[in-house]
Amino acid sequence: MKKSKMIFAACMAFILLTLCGCTSFQDNASFAASKPSSTSASSVISEDSQLKVIFLDVGQGNAQLILTPSGKTMLIDGGNNGREKDMFNYIKQYNVKKIDVLVGSHPDADHIGTFPELVDALDIGAVYLPRASSNTKTYEALLTSIKNKGLRIKTAKTGVTIDLDEKIKVVMVAPADTYEDTNNMSAVVKITYGQQSFLFPGDAEYKSEQDMIKSGAELGSTVLAVGHHGSNSSTSVGFLKKVKPLYAVIQVGEDNKYGHPTEKTLKKLENQKVKILRTDKNGSITFTTDGSSLKVATDK
Numbered sequence: 452m453k454k455s456k457m458i459f460a461a462c463m464a465f466i467l468l469t470l471c472g473c474t475s476f477q478d479n480a481s482f483a484a485s486k487p488s489s490t491s492a493s494s495v496i497s498e499d500s501q502l503k504v505i506f507l508d509v510g511q512g513n514a515q516l517i518l519t520p521s522g523k524t525m526l527i528d529g530g531n532n533g534r535e536k537d538m539f540n541y542i543k544q545y546n547v548k549k550i551d552v553l554v555g556s557h558p559d560a561d562h563i564g565t566f567p568e569l570v571d572a573l574d575i576g577a578v579y580l581p582r583a584s585s586n587t588k589t590y591e592a593l594l595t596s597i598k599n600k601g602l603r604i605k606t607a608k609t610g611v612t613i614d615l616d617e618k619i620k621v622v623m624v625a626p627a628d629t630y631e632d633t634n635n636m637s638a639v640v641k642i643t644y645g646q647q648s649f650l651f652p653g654d655a656e657y658k659s660e661q662d663m664i665k666s667g668a669e670l671g672s673t674v675l676a677v678g679h680h681g682s683n684s685s686t687s688v689g690f691l692k693k694v695k696p697l698y699a700v701i702q703v704g705e706d707n708k709y710g711h712p713t714e715k716t717l718k719k720l721e722n723q724k725v726k727i728l729r730t731d732k733n734g735s736i737t738f739t740t741d742g743s744s745l746k747v748a749t750d751k
């Protein structure tokens with residue numbers, strides 16, 4: 452009897468280990484990390500010291516959800532008008548109770564489209580917007596929602612640092628100047644956790660890219676959110692060489708009418724040996740890091 456119990460226990464242990472192993476493999480799936488990531492079960496189960504950066508699939512538009520090691524939440528952009536349901540589903544999926552920092556990169560609807568409803572419905576800490584006004588209904592609705600909520604807009608510009616989590620450095624590296632073009636007014640955020648970093652240029656174009664380089668800002672980043680959905684107006688070779696990303700994420704809708712991303716931009720990324728991920732092909736894209744290793748998982 453005793454022997455059979457031991458065999459039974461051993462079998463159960465084996466089954467459990469196999470199941471745990473499967474989970475960790477799934478988490479590590481998709482792509483190799485910049486450094487070999489730990490495959491121990493504990494590193495997968497314990498999310499305590501992890502930073503998650505999720506490029507949400509919102510079709511043609513940008514939305515980046517950042518979940519920090521101490522449980523803080525930051526949202527940079529939120530997709531176009533009509534994507535509210537998707538955004539609220541993501542908020543539920545990732546169990547977001549409060550958005551500590553909300554950043555609208557610039558007033559275009561494919562970036563701030565869902566913000567009026569999000570601001571109305573959710574607990575919001577701070578709101579950052581660049582000084583770029585717009586007379587669109589969406590932008591005006593956002594200003595009204597912010598006002599109704601009793602929030603004050605903080606100006607997004609070069610040199611702004613955001614206190615989000617003591618382990619994470621969040622700085623803005625643009626806009627460095629005032630530009631007529633609202634794309635160039637895009638707030639450009641850089642997030643650093645240990646050896647891993649993420650750069651979110653919104654729709655910043657060549658002019659802003661040049662000024663970021665001139666400013667001497669530390670632009671080097673492991674992951675680059677490709678500017679302006681991969682259009683020809685962004686991602687100059689000089690900028691790309693400064694950022695030196697391992698991964699480039701393009702947030703773009705399937706068969707979009709703008710022809711994003713362009714062949715030219717894709718070629719530039721390929722020439723720099725950057726691994727390209729796209730929300731139209733990969734769905735939502737999640738990077739997880741403990742500050743040293745980096746894992747990436749995609750929905751499809």
Ligand SMILES: [Zn+2]
Nearest residue numbers: 559561654679
């Ligand atoms: Zn855009």
